[in-house]
Amino acid sequence: MRVRAVAVLAASLLLTSCSSAEEPPPPPGQQPAPTTTSSAPLFDPPRGFTGESKLVGRSPYAIAGDAVVSRDPEREQPTMTVIGLDGTPRVEYPVDIPKKSKASGPYSAADGSLVLMAVAQTVEGTGTNPDRTRYTVTAHNPGTGAKVWERPVDASAEVPLPDSNPRIVGANRDIVVVTANLLKEAATIALSTVDGTVKWSKPGIFATGLANDVVVGYRYVNSLSSEPVGLSATDGAQRWSGPRFDGTLESNFSRPRLVGDGLASFAGTPAGELTKNVTHLLDTTTGKPRLSLDSLWTCLSDDQSLIVCGKTYFNYQLAGFDATSMAKLWELPDAAATRTIPKLVAARKGVAYVTAKGPMTLNARSGKDLDPELDVDALDAVAPGYALGVVSGKVYARRAAR
Template identity: 40%
Template structure:
């Protein structure tokens, strides 16, 4: 579970990717407002599909994006979805360059955003028929006469391969809908699927004044706006999040269509986080612990007395890792029975850092480098992986962001998986 980070900025441009996002600096030339398609790859022998789940990775990866500054590498400076990556960096004119690359390193769309705009990191959506890249920009609407100036969030959709603009929606401040200050760092994408896009505007440090917007993925129509609500993610047509009706928020499930409350759950400590897992589960956490929830009912199925990051292996196991508590635990996804545990009390094995999970396989980083574990038992599987800085594993690829102590933007690489 990636604990939800407070993301950045205010630009909402939604891009329809016919093969998803990528980024990168170096020789990419971003082109103005119209995204441009990267050069066609030359004819080459057919390449077999990547191995999934990978039990190893090629030592050399393909550059697929830019991670922003090193301390942001596990946040939203780039986003992997489908078979691509979208990322953003500053070009030679100090404009923000958004670039899309496939996980195979092939260039896709590229476009720039005026540097004077407040910008959210781009986000991607992979559906059955298409892929979308989401971005977000704020505009200031000057009032006339005695009318005050107003903020507006402009949402745009583009095709990721051609850069063609699909739709644009402006979320304007009205007497009924007040927008928080749209400074850099206050607006971010939370989640998106084939039907719904969730966007958050969050004034700092007043997190309980967060506003969540739900838009239609197909045409950008604004379905609803909810005040004092912090969305965690989507499980099909259900929005999972926290409602601030008092000093302490409580967990809720809402209809993505009309924000009707489907269930109301437990009260939490301040500033909670979490993520929605596949399989009808969500891992919600606060300073007191982590709660594996049924997204349909809001009932707690298992608890961990530590703030943890959790992953579902897309098969039968949920793995949760709490770095500060030195704990790694595997649960059966149906019964929530605790299958195995590694703790700091174990004299024979270290507690590794949880990275990701694929069917039957858990990916972790140890003091000696990355290792895979058997998801149902926690036993070591592959201990001779190349010494790469894994930050995620997706279908057929390991995502790597090399460490950098300089504070300068660093590149994102995709390492093809092997058997």
């Protein structure tokens, strides 16, 4: 039997969260990556940037604590690099990506301390046995680069695996969530974070995130419609289903995503309404809509008490909401209609990071300008003490001065 690589790589970082004395230690082999120490404070949210931008990786990338993990495309041997946000190289290690395969990722996930990678391959059948798809998921220690575990998962009659790129969309101390879809065919697999053992798998479900003990995603009802669903992270049992949509939920204007810890965003055409689009923010515990907006919006949590939503479909709009009451706090354009509507990039701790004539910030609670200009060449993401930007495929980080 020969294994022929035909598809893709997906990688994911389980970010190590700050733990108190009451929290259990990480499982063996999952010690956090080393971090640099500095007497200078890390301003959070970061504003007012200074010094030179440091090259920290290539796009696509993932932020792991105070480091960036990415794959170096210029190496003959595929290599993952871990570089501190201050530009200091941490560790690099080879990864197994078969030739002629397409690579994507890494993808950010939740807390932990493993670098995860999923490769899709076609296993050639023999005789009357047809070809089948195999996903191989591997986990590495981000501090040392050592492989912790590797787990092949073959397609079966019960759970056929789409011949497309698998994504790792979430992970915690218990499970890693792997998912893929292709032309209305989808599958979601939950693996043990400790050793990669398959805990459960579900056909027809395309997962979009892991919110505490709920795997959020959507199910294809038929060839024309789909509906959001929430599955138990423990056994994959369905907990809820949300409002049904016609057509695709994966558009260039708004993709399904988690919004903070307790909300999930889904946008598309409501079932039976051909000329209307809507964005629902669903409670990840119950599946009930907490907020509904006309048109296609991208919504982000500031990880505290605010949600900022932006629309780039036809007419630009921007609005801020209280994350508890869902009351609208402000919107652009406002009554005066004299301000340029910026594009939403990120939100963090009361600050909305946007681009107008260039990168700038808004007060996420009032919508008023904070920093009319940010001294960064590009703005793609923010982390404690740093802003990150992508220029010609290279990822740069610049330290915040306040």
